[in-house]
Amino acid sequence: MLQTLNRWFYWALALTIALLGTAWTLWLHQIRPDEGVIRLVEARFVSSDQHEPPPFASPGSHRPLPDDWRGHPEHTDTGWYLAELNLEVAPNRLWSIYIPALEMTPGIFINGTLIGGDPAPKQPLDRYWNRPILFSIPNGLLRPGSNQIAIRLEANGAWGRLSELYLAPREALEGAYEQRFFWRVTFLNVTTVGSLMLALFMGVLSYVRRDSIYSWFAAFTFSWHLQNLFFLTVAVPYANHLWDFTAYAIIGLMATTYAMFTFRFLGIRRPRWERFTKSVALVGPLVLLPLLLISTVTFNLVGSMIWIGLLLALATYPAFLIVRTLVTQQNTELFFLTICFTLTFFLGVHDWLVTSGLGYRHNGMLMQFAAAPTLAVFGAVLLRRFVFALRETQTLNEELEQRVADKAREIESSYVRNKELENTQLLLRERERIMRDMHDGVGSQLIGMMGHLNRSDDDRDETLARDLEAALTDLRLVIDSLDDVDNDVVVALGLFRNRVQPQLDAAGLTLEWRIHDLPPVPNLGPERVLHFMRILQEAITNTVKHAEASCIVVRTEGERYIQGNRCACVSVSDDGIGIEATHNGGGRGLNNMRYRAAEADLALEVEPSEGGGTTVRVGFPLDG
Amino acid sequence: MSTNRSPSVFVLEDHPATRAQLVEAIDGTKELAIAGSAGSLAEASAWLDEGNLADVALVDLGLPDGNGIEFIRAIQDRQSDTAVLVITAFGDEKNVVQAIEAGATGYLLKERDADHVSESILTVLNGGSPISPSIARYLLKRFQEPEESEDTNKVALTKREEEVLRQIVKGFSYKEIGENLDLSVHTVTSHIQHIYRKLSVRSRGEAVFEAIQLGLVDIR
Numbered sequence: 001m002l003q004t005l006n007r008w009f010y011w012a013l014a015l016t017i018a019l020l021g022t023a024w025t026l027w028l029h030q031i032r033p034d035e036g037v038i039r040l041v042e043a044r045f046v047s048s049d050q051h052e053p054p055p056f057a058s059p060g061s062h063r064p065l066p067d068d069w070r071g072h073p074e075h076t077d078t079g080w081y082l083a084e085l086n087l088e089v090a091p092n093r094l095w096s097i098y099i100p101a102l103e104m105t106p107g108i109f110i111n112g113t114l115i116g117g118d119p120a121p122k123q124p125l126d127r128y129w130n131r132p133i134l135f136s137i138p139n140g141l142l143r144p145g146s147n148q149i150a151i152r153l154e155a156n157g158a159w160g161r162l163s164e165l166y167l168a169p170r171e172a173l174e175g176a177y178e179q180r181f182f183w184r185v186t187f188l189n190v191t192t193v194g195s196l197m198l199a200l201f202m203g204v205l206s207y208v209r210r211d212s213i214y215s216w217f218a219a220f221t222f223s224w225h226l227q228n229l230f231f232l233t234v235a236v237p238y239a240n241h242l243w244d245f246t247a248y249a250i251i252g253l254m255a256t257t258y259a260m261f262t263f264r265f266l267g268i269r270r271p272r273w274e275r276f277t278k279s280v281a282l283v284g285p286l287v288l289l290p291l292l293l294i295s296t297v298t299f300n301l302v303g304s305m306i307w308i309g310l311l312l313a314l315a316t317y318p319a320f321l322i323v324r325t326l327v328t329q330q331n332t333e334l335f336f337l338t339i340c341f342t343l344t345f346f347l348g349v350h351d352w353l354v355t356s357g358l359g360y361r362h363n364g365m366l367m368q369f370a371a372a373p374t375l376a377v378f379g380a381v382l383l384r385r386f387v388f389a390l391r392e393t394q395t396l397n398e399e400l401e402q403r404v405a406d407k408a409r410e411i412e413s414s415y416v417r418n419k420e421l422e423n424t425q426l427l428l429r430e431r432e433r434i435m436r437d438m439h440d441g442v443g444s445q446l447i448g449m450m451g452h453l454n455r456s457d458d459d460r461d462e463t464l465a466r467d468l469e470a471a472l473t474d475l476r477l478v479i480d481s482l483d484d485v486d487n488d489v490v491v492a493l494g495l496f497r498n499r500v501q502p503q504l505d506a507a508g509l510t511l512e513w514r515i516h517d518l519p520p521v522p523n524l525g526p527e528r529v530l531h532f533m534r535i536l537q538e539a540i541t542n543t544v545k546h547a548e549a550s551c552i553v554v555r556t557e558g559e560r561y562i563q564g565n566r567c568a569c570v571s572v573s574d575d576g577i578g579i580e581a582t583h584n585g586g587g588r589g590l591n592n593m594r595y596r597a598a599e600a601d602l603a604l605e606v607e608p609s610e611g612g613g614t615t616v617r618v619g620f621p622l623d624g
Numbered sequence: 625m626s627t628n629r630s631p632s633v634f635v636l637e638d639h640p641a642t643r644a645q646l647v648e649a650i651d652g653t654k655e656l657a658i659a660g661s662a663g664s665l666a667e668a669s670a671w672l673d674e675g676n677l678a679d680v681a682l683v684d685l686g687l688p689d690g691n692g693i694e695f696i697r698a699i700q701d702r703q704s705d706t707a708v709l710v711i712t713a714f715g716d717e718k719n720v721v722q723a724i725e726a727g728a729t730g731y732l733l734k735e736r737d738a739d740h741v742s743e744s745i746l747t748v749l750n751g752g753s754p755i756s757p758s759i760a761r762y763l764l765k766r767f768q769e770p771e772e773s774e775d776t777n778k779v780a781l782t783k784r785e786e787e788v789l790r791q792i793v794k795g796f797s798y799k800e801i802g803e804n805l806d807l808s809v810h811t812v813t814s815h816i817q818h819i820y821r822k823l824s825v826r827s828r829g830e831a832v833f834e835a836i837q838l839g840l841v842d843i844r
Contacts, residue, residue: 443713443714443734446713447639447642447734448639448640448641448642449641451639451641451642451644451645452641472713476714479714483758483761490793490794490795491757491761491793491794493795494757494760494761494792494793494794494795495758495795496795497757497795498756498757498758498795501797502740513795513797513800515794515795515796
């Protein structure tokens, strides 16, 4: 259905969903404790690196909370917030202080007693910048009247901040704290582990598929996984400014792998763009590094404003390509990807504004919230493609197997054909050899002998000459039967007539040749052809010798049932006295014909012709 | 062929009794005269070399000193209007077709009775061309084969010629073919002659093509 929607509406829908996602992410950070909770929204700031709270009356500047050090004129790394809490009565149960956001390392005192954090932190500083803080206030510490709250904050590069403070019985604060903790820490933990697993899985797929789209996605997912670690790590292994440098380098890696993957995903080749993006990702951090020699403030300003801004701009081009493709192609995959990218883009812009000091810092960084939907959607899309490819491979394999099987059958049948052809060739060669022998030997001898006998006046020689002639005719039939008749009875009939016509001419008999095409007869080999010709020869000899006929009709009768078999039929009829009237009723000749028919698997019928005479019918079974 | 004398016949047959029978039969026919006879290829060649001529030559192929086809070629080269009939015991296509390719007009079946010999010779002299079903079948197959040479492309059978051959394969006589295809016997006969000529031309074309392929003939 999506395909039928107006393409701009389609895109607008994706944009709206991304906006709603952004709004929802922001809303998550607005959750505050319930009514009845004390919310402190102002404090005095004392710029001091002491490890003990300064006297409450120390000079300082008035600061509304939340407070951002980047607005301070002092450019200090350490300072104290002093706030006053007035209570009418002393609490009779456990109270806590809830700080939704701060940066970087706190030490919290109530009425001069340390209740949490570290007021004398060592470098590298622990990073509490991405998690809420909830510390319990020991019973008896809070008293009726004025209570002094002192919070020491230390942050490298004058980068500190403190949100508003909430004080209340612990159970009144736990809900808001846990919710914020879930989204800032637990959810991010899950996303981080998930992205690592997805990266590994895609790495395996890229190895299996040998397709760079999977490798780039694995790299993108893994760089996002690393990026998340910067939000989660509290105790860093090396100096904070180098840690920040690592984070900037990894964001560069993320932007590059994202661009590379998108180009591959859309099947677009932009070699110059790709080279440029890769160069920026490599060179950018190297340019940032010397700035540390100037100051961490400069380093962080350039890193967060210019570097992140540049990467955001670079990432806009692939995002634009996806949206453009969505507008032209309107496919469901692209629809969801557009939502995710737009959401990532909006949250990325938010983070850039925050790190550049142009936005409200106390919600923290938000782009990591786009990781879960984006990676999930991309993962699903790639997995789907992979499954499709697998299925396609399976189908292709099946087709291939089918083709191989077909080919094997073809080869097998070709082999059988070749074998048959070989046999035919063998037969032909054998026939040629016999023919040669006949010409040079028997045939020549027979003809020569006939020549001698014909010139003799002896009656016995005349008989001998007739026998010789019959032998020669039979020999010719044998030779003809060796011819390959291509399973065509009519061809055999043609050969037969050529041999029998002189005999009929000599006997003064008329031959009517009523021949039409017959269906092909299976397995019509030389032996069957010879039996068939000899049956016809026998029938004709019987007619010539005994039937007192004047005419013989040879005809093809098409398909007919003889003795229950469907046969291609040929008949020989005469107009003589009929078989019953001949002196032995057909006798030996008939038996010969029956014997030959049985030998050659032919059907045979001998019956009186209509209007007198005899009909001999030979049938070739057509059904094997 | 001269009109004021009987057509002369030369007989090349190695079997003495058969040769004698043939010569006797021809001699006994007043329309024909014997030009000569030979029992071997050498004798026949010598006869030819002496400058002798014949209107018809009866040639046996299996000779003690060679193949009669050589003589057919020689006499065709010398005297292309001599009608050559191959003497064969079986009328099988192998020998006959080879002879026709070499220029023979037809074949003569060896029979007990030699009466038909003169009749067959006179038929040939009158433009007839004997053909058997097995030869017809061979010719049909031969002309269906793809031709190797472009030069022989034009040497194909016409539809009518194919029809005539198919009828012969089925055993029909010239007269019956004439009735079946609504043609005169004479037309059927001349179709057969054309077919024989085409076979001869085609064979020569193929021989030339083969020679070119083998580099025996330079066509530049």
